[in-house]
Structure formats: C-alpha cells, structure tokens
Amino acid sequence: MRFSILLAAVGLVTAAPLMAVPEPVSLTAEGPRGDLAGTLIAPAEGRPVVLILPGSGPTDRDGNNPMGVTAAPYRLLAEALAGRGIGTVRIDKRGMFASKAAVTDANAVTVSDYVADTRNWVDAARTASGTDCIWLLGHSEGGLVALAAAKRVDHLCGLILVATPGRPLGSILREQLSANPANAPILDQAETAITALEAGERVDVAKFHPALQGLFAPAVQGFMIDLMAQDPAAMADTIELPMLIVQGGTDLQVGTEDANALVAAAPAAEYLAIPAMNHVLKDIADGDAAANRASYADPSLPVSPALVDGIEAFTTEFRKAIR
Numbered sequence: 566m567r568f569s570i571l572l573a574a575v576g577l578v579t580a581a582p583l584m585a586v587p588e589p590v591s592l593t594a595e596g597p598r599g600d601l602a603g604t605l606i607a608p609a610e611g612r613p614v615v616l617i618l619p620g621s622g623p624t625d626r627d628g629n630n631p632m633g634v635t636a637a638p639y640r641l642l643a644e645a646l647a648g649r650g651i652g653t654v655r656i657d658k659r660g661m662f663a664s665k666a667a668v669t670d671a672n673a674v675t676v677s678d679y680v681a682d683t684r685n686w687v688d689a690a691r692t693a694s695g696t697d698c699i700w701l702l703g704h705s706e707g708g709l710v711a712l713a714a715a716k717r718v719d720h721l722c723g724l725i726l727v728a729t730p731g732r733p734l735g736s737i738l739r740e741q742l743s744a745n746p747a748n749a750p751i752l753d754q755a756e757t758a759i760t761a762l763e764a765g766e767r768v769d770v771a772k773f774h775p776a777l778q779g780l781f782a783p784a785v786q787g788f789m790i791d792l793m794a795q796d797p798a799a800m801a802d803t804i805e806l807p808m809l810i811v812q813g814g815t816d817l818q819v820g821t822e823d824a825n826a827l828v829a830a831a832p833a834a835e836y837l838a839i840p841a842m843n844h845v846l847k848d849i850a851d852g853d854a855a856a857n858r859a860s861y862a863d864p865s866l867p868v869s870p871a872l873v874d875g876i877e878a879f880t881t882e883f884r885k886a887i888r
Contacts, residue, residue: 583648583649584609584647584648584649584650586606586644586647586648587606587607587647589604589605589606589643590604590605590606590607591603591604591605592604592605592654592689592690592693593689594656594682594685594686594688594689595685595689596659596664596666596667596668596682596685597659597667597668597678598666598667598668598669599664599666599667600664600666600667601656601657601659601664601667601682601685601686602626602656602657602662602663602664603626603654603655603656603657603664603686603689604626604643604654604655604656605652605653605654605690605693605694606643606644606646606647606652606653607652607693607694608650608651608652608694608696609650609651609652612649612650612651612652613651613652613696613700613722613880614651614652614653614654614690614691614694614696614699614700615646615651615652615653615654615699615700615701615702615725615876615880616653616654616656616683616686616687616690616699616700616701616702617639617642617643617653617654617655617656617702617704617707618656618679618683618701618702618703618704618707618708618710618711619639619655619656619658619704619706619707620704620705620706620707620728621705621706623658623661623662623671624658625657625661625662626639626640626655626656626657626662626663627639627640627655628640628641628642628655628704628845628846633861633862634845634861634862635861635862635863635864636845636846636847636860636861636862636863636864636866637864638704638845638846638847638868639655639704640655640864641846641864641867641868642846642868642872642873643655645867645868645870645873646873646876646877649873649877651876651877651880652694652696654686654689654690654693654699656682656686658671658679658682659671659674659678659679659682660672660674667682672784672785672787672788673787674788675787675788675791676709676710676713676791676792676795677713679710679713680710680713680714680717680718683701683710683711683714683718684714684717684718684719687699687701687718687719687720687721688720691720697720698720698721698722699720699721699722700721700722700723700724700725700880701714701715701718701721701723701724701725702724702725702727702876703724703725703726703727703729704727704728704729704846705727705728705729705730705818705819705844706730706792707729708726708727708728708729708730708797709729709730709792709795709797709800711724711725711726711729712724712726712729712797712800712801712804713795713800715800715804715806716803716804721806722806722807722880722883723806723807723808723809723883724804724806724807724808724809725808725809725811725876725879726801726808726809726810726811726827727811727846727872728811728812728813728816728818728819728844729797729810729819729823729824729827730797730819730823731797731798731801731822731823731824731825731826731827731830732796732797732798732822732823732826733763733793733794733795733796733797734789734792734793734795735759735760735762735763735793737819737823738755738759739755739756739759741818742755750774751773751774751776751777754773754774754777755777755780758770758773758777758780758781759793762781762786762789762790762793763793765790765794766790767783767786767787767790768781768786770782770783797823797826797827798826798827798829798830799830801827801830801831801834802830802831804831807835807879807883808831808833808834808835809834809835809836809837809875809876809879810824810827810828810831810834810835810836810837811824811836811837811839811872811875812824812836812837812838812839813839813840813841813842813843813844813846813869814838814839814840814841814842814852815840815841815842815843815849815852815857816842816843816844817843817844817857818844819844821838824836824838835879837871837872837875837879839869839871839872839875841869841871842869842871842872843857843860845860845861846868846869846872847860847863847866847867847868847869848866848869848870848871
C-alpha cells in the first residue's frame with residue numbers, strides 16, 4: 566500500500582474527451598416504509614458508478630437545502646462526471662423531499678439507518694447499471710456515512726471522502742462557534758449543550774439563545790448524540806478499501822485539520838488538496854470571502870474541475886489495478 570498526494574494544478578491531469586451525457590432517469594431503492602428516491606445518470610460501458618451521499622440537514626439530491634444553499638453542487642458534479650463517462654446516483658435522504666414516504670419522521674434517524682439505506686442504494690445502483698461494485702462519495706456528513714458503511718455494505722469499489730470531518734462533531738462545533746467573536750455571549754450555553762450530547766444526554770434548550778435553540782433543537786438531539794459518538798479518524802483507520810480524501814482550501818465549514826486527521830489515520834489513502842475549492846465544491850478566486858458566501862446560492866458556477874479530474878484519475882487507477 567502507498568500514500569500519495571494528488572496536486573490540483575493546471576495541466577497536471579489530462580482529462581479524457583468529453584462524452585455525450587445520458588439523460589438522467591429516476592431510480593428508487595427500498596426504504597423502511599416506502600421507497601427512497603434518487604436520480605441515475607448511467608455510465609459509459611465499462612466505466613464506474615459513484616453513489617453521492619449528501620451532507621447534513623435537509624440537503625436534497627442536487628446538493629441544495631432550504632437554508633440558503635441553491636448551488637446544486639451534486640447535480641453539477643454528476644453532470645461533469647457524466648462527461649467523462651462516469652455514472653452517478655444522487656439521492657434524497659429518508660423522510661425528505663421525494664423520499665418523504667420512506668419514514669414518518671426524518672429526524673428520527675441514526676448513522677446506522679443511513680448505512681442501511683446506502684446498502685439498498687448500492688443494490689439498486691448495481692442492478693440499474695450492471696456494474697459489479699459502486700464507489701461511495703460522501704460529502705461532509707455524508708463522508709461519515711460512507712466511513713460507517715465501508716465494512717457493513719458489500720460490493721463497494723472504495724470511498725471518496727469530500728470535505729469530510731476528521732474529528733468528532735463536538736470538537737468541530739466548539740471550533741466553529743468560537744471562531745466568530747459575535748458568539749462570545751452564547752458560548753457557555755453552547756458548551757453546556759455539547760457536553761451533554763457528548764455524554765449521550767439530551768438537553769433542555771428552552772431558555773437558550775434562539776440561535777442555539779435551532780442548532781440544538783429537541784427533534785435533532787437524538788441524531789446529534791449519535792453523530793457525536795462517531796470518531797471518523799478511528800473509522801478511517803480500519804478501512805482497507807481504496808480511499809481518496811479530498812479537501813478544499815477555501816472551505817468555511819470543514820478545514821484542512823480534518824483532512825489531516827483522516828490522512829494520518831489512513832496513510833494508504835490518496836489525498837487530493839484543491840486550494841481554491843470551497844464547501845459547495847466551487848473554486849473561489851483569491852479566497853474572496855464575499856464570493857465564497859455568494860457561491861452557495863449560485864448554480865451557474867461549475868464545480869471545481871480539479872475535483873472532477875481527481876475523481877476520474879482515482880477511479881481509473883483503481884480499475885487498472887484490478888485488471
């Protein structure tokens with residue numbers, strides 16, 4: 566096994582000629598009470614299929630959510646990969662959007678539940694595409710699901726972890742909240758909530774600051790307790806599948822320290838550093854903070870070409886290795 570760094574520099578990766586993009590089609594997988602819904606773009610013959618596992622909160626199959634993200638990063642990534650002949654399945658999480666019928670309460674969920682859904686999506690993707698194995702691409706929180714699925718789901722080619730936390734959620738929340746000086750008056754309340762959830766205990770937030778009441782809403786505390794119990798670096802340490810860790814240098818939500826933790830835990834993985842890429846997979850010139858924020862609502866911006874190149878290079882390398 567080896568460790569390598571793929572540098573995202575102009576001209577480093579020679580892209581294959583673009584192919585005609587197949588028409589996206591609806592795809593379903595079995596859910597607990599009703600079907601899970603997604604979209605398939607079929608691969609070219611002999612090319613890989615990537616299942617995109619979405620990030621936190623009410624994020625849909627395109628990578629949008631009602632909290633101000635309309636950049637469509639997953640749809641744009643799927644279309645860009647299709648131009649290289651790489652197939653994709655992108656999905657609505659159980660209880661949300663077109664997967665609403667799968668469960669009665671989208672908040673009553675655990676990482677294990679998402680792993681079970683991933684297993685069903687892998688089965689559906691293999692059947693629909695005729696591919697022996699499926700790549701899991703986990704974005705942000707979806708990377709934790711990919712890590713958890715690695716040893717519990719069969720027929721996986723490997724993992725692609727994009728902007729995936731490398732530390733437990735409690736540590737990341739403390740860092741994010743402390744980074745904004747305006748949060749100083751609410752840090753004590755936040756620490757109370759985080760400490761309780763880390764201990765597996767629910768917390769009464771009725772008298773907390775309104776912003777914290779939303780962050781630590783009673784409806785999501787069960788899932789937060791489960792998330793805080795996950796140690797992504799420890800999970801990565803046990804995985805033997807091919808793994809690509811991708812981190813953007815302008816990401817405002819997941820930092821290079823997280824990627825470094827994953828890399829340290831999985832030294833056989835490949836690491837793709839994309840200096841300009843942000844959390845919604847767009848390149849931001851010169852680290853412009855205003856442009857970074859604006860990109861979250863701009864579907865006209867393409868996903869980072871270096872991300873597309875890196876995914877193609879990594880999955881192609883794996884196919885050659887097993888021939």
